[in-house]
Amino acid sequence: MTAAPQPVSGFLLDLDGTLVDSEPLHRAGYESYFAHRGWDVPDLSVFTGRRAEDVFATEPGPWAGLDPAEVLAGVLAHVPDEAARPVPGARDLVVAARAGGVPVAIVTSARPAWVRRSLVESLDLPADGVDLVVTAEDVADGKPHPAGFALACERLGIDPAAAVAAEDSPAGVHAATGAGVRRVHGIATTHPEAVLVGAGATAVHDDLRPLLGLLPR
Known part of the structure; x- marks a missing residue:
C-alpha cells in the first residue's frame, strides 16, 4: 500500500521560473x-x-x-510586452490546492504588477487567484534572505516545517530553507538539478506536475 502524502500546511511558490517560464x-x-x-x-x-x-x-x-x-x-x-508561458502543472496545482483547502502563497522577487499580469494572462487565474502574495515590496531583504518566506508563513498562519516550497534558483532555495521550510522542491527551468540540490532542494522536477501528488486524496 502506498503511504499517504505527509500533510501540507501550505504551498509557497516562487513566480518567475517556477509558475511562469519568464x-x-x-x-x-x-x-x-x-x-x-x-x-x-x-x-x-x-x-x-x-x-x-x-x-x-x-x-x-x-x-x-x-x-x-x-x-x-x-x-x-x-522587456518584451508579451505574456510568459505557464510552467506545466502550475495552474492545476494552484486550483487543486485551494479546492482542497491548502493555502497557496506566491513568494517572489517581482513586483505586484507583474504578479497580477502573470496570474491573469499566463495562468488564466483571477488577480486574487492565490491566498497571499509576498513581493519585492513587502520585505526589506530579498532572496536569498528568508524574510519573504517567513512573512508568508506568518500571514497565512502556517507551520513552515509542514509547508512545501517550489523554487527554480539557488537564491530561492536558500531563502525557503532559511525560513524553516523542510520540503523545498527545485524546478529545473533555469538551473540544473545538481545546482538546486547543492543549494538544499529536497527534490527536483522539470515542472510542477509532481507536486500534485502531495495533495490529500
Whole structure:
C-alpha cells in the first residue's frame, strides 16, 4: 500500500521560473537594455531569483554608481510586452490546492504588477487567484534572505516545517530553507538539478506536475 502524502500546511511558490517560464522575456530585456547602454552582457544568472535592484546595488558591473531603481526601470522598459508561458502543472496545482483547502502563497522577487499580469494572462487565474502574495515590496531583504518566506508563513498562519516550497534558483532555495521550510522542491527551468540540490532542494522536477501528488486524496 502506498503511504499517504505527509500533510501540507501550505504551498509557497516562487513566480518567475517556477509558475511562469519568464526567463526568456527577462533575458531579452536585460540584453536589449545593456546593448542600448553599450554595456557588455554579464552572466545573467546572478539576477535569477533575486531582486534586480539588490543586484545592481551590490554586485560589480557597468551599473556601478548608478541609481539601482533607475537601472531597473530601464531594463523593464526593454522587456518584451508579451505574456510568459505557464510552467506545466502550475495552474492545476494552484486550483487543486485551494479546492482542497491548502493555502497557496506566491513568494517572489517581482513586483505586484507583474504578479497580477502573470496570474491573469499566463495562468488564466483571477488577480486574487492565490491566498497571499509576498513581493519585492513587502520585505526589506530579498532572496536569498528568508524574510519573504517567513512573512508568508506568518500571514497565512502556517507551520513552515509542514509547508512545501517550489523554487527554480539557488537564491530561492536558500531563502525557503532559511525560513524553516523542510520540503523545498527545485524546478529545473533555469538551473540544473545538481545546482538546486547543492543549494538544499529536497527534490527536483522539470515542472510542477509532481507536486500534485502531495495533495490529500
